[in-house]
Amino acid sequence: MTIRFFHSVLLLCSALLVVPELLAQHETGSDLLNGERAFRDYCANCHGPDGDLIKEVDLGHNNFRQPYSDQEIVAIIMNGIPNTPMPATPRVSEEQAAMLVAYLRSLGESDDTSVSGNVARGKTLYEGRGECMDCHMINGKGSVLGPDLSSIALVRSAAELEKSLLEPNSEVQPGNRFYSVQTLRGEKVSGRLLNHDAFTIQMLDSNEKLRAFEKSQLLSFGFSNPDMPSLSTDYTSQEIADLVAYLTTLRRGAAQ
Ligand code: HEC
């Protein structure tokens, strides 16, 4: 996309500081997380968490004062802007600076009402390589192990959906909590907690069977970590965007 476009511009301006291959690479989800971390460490104290704290400067909405190319922003990060308070950031490597730029660009993109992903490709990933149906249900198809996603777009924004995919355990809704018990006879059962009170526990086990237990008959019980896999390492940011684009179409009753 933009990156590939700027890559060809870059080849014409070989006098620039940046190694072209660096920017031509397709950034992955984990690159974006690294970029986010670098932003918090090196930039947010001046620019603010959303990048818009400095008057007339807005880093988080693809709203720069000039239509900078990616490599121009890398150069600004590495060298600062002479004769202004914008400092050079010597601790940042070129690679990190490129991740930072990818992160800033992605913030701008997730602002758009239409995500840059492709719905059909996202659906294919969801039903295929993503193995999402092993745990999730959409309009009655799939599994009840994880939360039902049939109307996920009504309760989650594109940015929140992206976060669920990259950092699954960061915000778990109360109904999505996983629970494990061990009975006095030694049986271990884990699954999704449906309900519990002072004496009993009801849960869906990993075979999707409703199970009920008396707490007095249990050796141990408690929350266990949900196992929604993080997609940050094996998926490109384009694939994540495709999945998010598909998920944002999920409103119960809407044509799928
Ligand atoms: C010490 C405070 C400070 C820090 C730290 C800082 N900046 Fe800046 N930055 C500024 C100021 C002030 C300006 C506006 C300079 C000017 O007047 O041209 C600026 C301008 C910029 C611009 C130009 C924006 C535009 O629209 O022209 C970019 C891009 C930028 N900063 C990125 C970053 C990034 C990325 C980091 C972290 C690696 C960072 N800055 C760290 C203070 C800071």
Ligand code: HEC
């Ligand atoms: C091994 C089971 C498993 C697989 C496979 C899985 N998920 Fe999940 N997913 C979960 C669980 C459990 C949760 C609830 C805990 C959480 O929010 O982290 C969850 C949460 C989510 C949420 C947040 C739901 C909400 O209510 O906010 C989304 C979106 C999601 N998954 C999408 C996906 C997609 C897309 C895939 C395939 C690429 C996938 N999941 C694969 C188990 C799974």
